[in-house]
Amino acid sequence: xxxRPEHLIYGVDDKVPLPMLFLLSFQHxxxxxxxxxxxxxxxxxxxxxxxxxRSVVALTMIACGLGTIFQxxxxxxxxxxxxxxxxxxxxxxxxxxxxxxxxGLPLMRGMTIxxxxxxxxxxxxxxxxxxxxxxxxxxxxVLMVAIGIxxxxxxxxxxxxxxxxxxxxxxxxxxxxxxxxxxxxxxxGKGKLKLYSVLGGLVTGYLLSxxxxxxxxxxxxxxxxSPWLALPSTGGMLNIxxxxxxxxxxxxxxxxxxxxxxxNLIMCEKVNDSExxxxxxxxxxxxxxxxxxxxxxxxxxGGMASDTSASNVAFSAASGATSRYIGYMTGALxxxxxxxxxxxxxxxxxxxxxxxxxxxxxxxxxxxxGIQIIMGAGMDNxxxxxxxxxxxxxxxxxxxxxxxxxxxxxxxxxxxxxxxLSTVLAVVLNQVLRLGExxxxx
Amino acid sequence: MQLxxxxxxxxxxxxxxHLHADDQLSRYMYEDTKRLVKLVEDAATLMxxxxxxxxxxxGDKKSRWFDDQSFLFVYTREGICIFNATIPDLVGKNLxxxxxxxxxxxxxxxxxVSRKPRRDAHxxxxxxxxxxxxxxxxxxxxxxxxxxxxxxxxxVIGAGRHHIKIEKVMVQENVQSAVDLLxxxxxxxxxxxxxxxASRYSFLDxxxxxxxxxxxxxxxxxxxxxxxxxxxLFRDAIGRPVMKEIxxxxxxxxxxxxxxxxxxxxxxAVSRKLxxxxxxxxxxETFLVGSDFFLATPIWMKQ
Numbered sequence: 204x205x206x207r208p209e210h211l212i213y214g215v216d217d218k219v220p221l222p223m224l225f226l227l228s229f230q231h232x233x234x235x236x237x238x239x240x241x242x243x244x245x246x247x248x249x250x251x252x253x254x255x256x257r258s259v260v261a262l263t264m265i266a267c268g269l270g271t272i273f274q275x276x277x278x279x280x281x282x283x284x285x286x287x288x289x290x291x292x293x294x295x296x297x298x299x300x301x302x303x304x305x306x307g308l309p310l311m312r313g314m315t316i317x318x319x320x321x322x323x324x325x326x327x328x329x330x331x332x333x334x335x336x337x338x339x340x341x342x343x344x345v346l347m348v349a350i351g352i353x354x355x356x357x358x359x360x361x362x363x364x365x366x367x368x369x370x371x372x373x374x375x376x377x378x379x380x381x382x383x384x385x386x387x388x389x390x391x392g393k394g395k396l397k398l399y400s401v402l403g404g405l406v407t408g409y410l411l412s413x414x415x416x417x418x419x420x421x422x423x424x425x426x427x428x429s430p431w432l433a434l435p436s437t438g439g440m441l442n443i444x445x446x447x448x449x450x451x452x453x454x455x456x457x458x459x460x461x462x463x464x465x466x467n468l469i470m471c472e473k474v475n476d477s478e479x480x481x482x483x484x485x486x487x488x489x490x491x492x493x494x495x496x497x498x499x500x501x502x503x504x505g506g507m508a509s510d511t512s513a514s515n516v517a518f519s520a521a522s523g524a525t526s527r528y529i530g531y532m533t534g535a536l537x538x539x540x541x542x543x544x545x546x547x548x549x550x551x552x553x554x555x556x557x558x559x560x561x562x563x564x565x566x567x568x569x570x571x572x573g574i575q576i577i578m579g580a581g582m583d584n585x586x587x588x589x590x591x592x593x594x595x596x597x598x599x600x601x602x603x604x605x606x607x608x609x610x611x612x613x614x615x616x617x618x619x620x621x622x623x624l625s626t627v628l629a630v631v632l633n634q635v636l637r638l639g640e641x642x643x644x645x
Numbered sequence: 646m647q648l649x650x651x652x653x654x655x656x657x658x659x660x661x662x663h664l665h666a667d668d669q670l671s672r673y674m675y676e677d678t679k680r681l682v683k684l685v686e687d688a689a690t691l692m693x694x695x696x697x698x699x700x701x702x703x704g705d706k707k708s709r710w711f712d713d714q715s716f717l718f719v720y721t722r723e724g725i726c727i728f729n730a731t732i733p734d735l736v737g738k739n740l741x742x743x744x745x746x747x748x749x750x751x752x753x754x755x756x757x758v759s760r761k762p763r764r765d766a767h768x769x770x771x772x773x774x775x776x777x778x779x780x781x782x783x784x785x786x787x788x789x790x791x792x793x794x795x796x797x798x799x800x801v802i803g804a805g806r807h808h809i810k811i812e813k814v815m816v817q818e819n820v821q822s823a824v825d826l827l828x829x830x831x832x833x834x835x836x837x838x839x840x841x842x843a844s845r846y847s848f849l850d851x852x853x854x855x856x857x858x859x860x861x862x863x864x865x866x867x868x869x870x871x872x873x874x875x876x877x878l879f880r881d882a883i884g885r886p887v888m889k890e891i892x893x894x895x896x897x898x899x900x901x902x903x904x905x906x907x908x909x910x911x912x913x914a915v916s917r918k919l920x921x922x923x924x925x926x927x928x929x930e931t932f933l934v935g936s937d938f939f940l941a942t943p944i945w946m947k948q
Binding site: 296300301304305354355358359362363364365366367368369371448449608 | 904944
């Protein structure tokens with residue numbers, strides 16, 4: 204039985220007063236919107252027109268909203284019952300782009316549905332392999348998910364999009380002050396004020412972006428050019444294709460996404476249970492099932508694939524509001540906003556440093572949670588090597604990718620992300636280094 | 646006290662001039678390109694107002710006209726250097742015959758900008774340049790702007806930078822220039838120029854290729870001595886028939902952009918490559934003229 208941590212203002216099953224529910228949901232929506240630029244880039248880069256762009260963004264929002272609601276459900280085999288929103292993270296971006304180049308949106312849809320099915324299989328087998336994921340390894344997954352957000356958060360804070368670009372002083376200033384406001388509200392905010400740390404940061408960031416030229420009239424003209432109300436186009440929705448050559452890349456991305464969601468759901472468990480010791484694999488598996496359905500729905504309706512959002516989970520931990528009713532409201536509002544392009548436009552023009560500051564703010568919580576889960580497992584020499592070696596090789600992939608250029612094709616999928624590499628290494632090492640123990644037991 | 650300190654940091658950081666989107670800068674995608682263009686455009690505006698009096702400001706190492714990676718230079722139409730912020734010894738010398746290691750007449754290309762009709766004409770010049778403290782030459786990209794000084798003298802001002810990423814507009818202008826040359830000088834002379842490493846048509850690992858209507862190579866940078874390779878057989882890293890797609894698009898329009906996937910030299914993972922091609926009719930023959938380049942990957946994405 205979970206024990207509710209004292210610092211939580213609204214626990215997982217607490218009902219939240221309506222005005223507060225709206226304010227908290229809007230903060231989650233802003234976080235979820237921070238990656239809506241990805242479907243915009245995808246459609247633009249693949250030669251889509253404005254109508255197609257608007258539709259793909261709206262359908263992605265609808266799928267993410269549904270995913271957030273699915274996750275807050277707590278049925279027998281479906282939904283974790285946690286506040287764990289979905290966003291279209293960078294995880295699926297490259298694979299989706301490849302599919303869109305190769306066969307347009309119909310192929311992207313088909314491959315996204317395939318990715319959802321892969322995750323369904325992973326979710327259903329999780330309980331049978333729960334012995335592979337003791338607390339220290341789940342902590343490692345949470346930590347590596349957080350580390351995966353660092354490049355995005357830091358580069359956006361410095362105002363850099365591409366290698367060789369200069370640091371933009373105005374971006375650094377806005378990011379620094381936005382972060383300062385969020386940290387300040389979180390540390391010194393009395394009572395329920397800390398529920399609004401991200402909102403405080405957002406308002407500060409948007410206001411500072413005006414005099415510094417990061418938000419200009421051109422941005423607002425773009426927003427003003429969008430209609431208030433519009434239905435996403437459903438033309439070609441039944442046009443779905445599939446390509447075998449893309450199966451490996453989508454299978455890997457799907458498993459990586461599932462591992463990331465695995466980490467996020469464990470973080471949800473830990474935030475909501477002060478006596479948490481090990482993951483509830485049944486509940487996490489149900490959460491993965493909801494995530495898999497969300498990915499499948501994205502493919503079916505024509506949005507870009509999404510996965511659970513580490514930054515939203517970390518924000519709920521930071522604010523002390525983890526009620527799943529916030530998930531229902533956030534999901535419903537995100538779906539509704541999909542039909543209001545002008546409001547979505549305001550979210551899409553979020554200045555880079557504001558986005559970066561928020562990502563840094565929430566990543567701090569995830570990093571510490573990951574470390575706490577690892578250390579809470581009671582470290583001994585075996586666990587030290589399992590975690591240490593896995594982190595060393597996982598990070599080496601990010602720090603020195605050129606080292607792994609020549610790995611054989613058969614194991615190349617493991618080297619697609621540091622999260623995958625470190626998780627697989629930890630699982631294998633954990634079993635190998637327990638050999639002596641197993642022999643003694645038998 | 647702490648608040649004052651924060652306010653001071655903010656003021657200092659905001660002092661760095663930010664870029665306002667205007668027509669000239671919005672043509673470019675990357676921030677480092679935009680900064681270089683803005684530096685030269687602003688310097689040109691100052692010269693149009695102050696003439697050579699602006700040089701004292703340009704030479705001030707503490708001014709905004711100076712940074713570790715780029716500096717300003719000014720040439721007359723005849724190729725005489727009248728200002729160089731880091732090598733003052735060059736001032737007064739005629740450098741019109743200066744060439745890079747490929748034999749590219751870089752100073753002539755620079756001064757060519759002054760002969761363009763528009764008052765604010767501009768252009769890019771790419772050359773292999775060896776800095777004093779470096780062992781090997783590296784590609785340098787210079788943005789050049791025509792300037793009419795208050796006394797009516799016309800000259801060019803520019804600044805260069807290493808590691809500038811290839812922009813879509815650079816490739817587009819290069820292909821257009823190749824099409825113009827083909828129309829003006831005919832295929833024999835133009836094809837020879839496209840294959841010449843000292844010409845303006847090859848830079849930063851991009852080249853001009855030409856095929857006939859069916860996709861058979863007439864100018865083939867991969868095999869300069871060979872003609873007639875069937876480029877429609879080329880498929881990208883995931884099996885996409887790139888040339889066929891270009892031909893299809895050019896049957897419906899005069900220009901086409903096509904993206905495909907290909908590993909960068911020495912890399913295993915594939916990257917995005919973009920082709921720009923135009924259709925050109927010369928002396929009753931139809932040619933497809935194009936060029937391609939790798940798109941930069943966002944820094945936060947795993948390469």
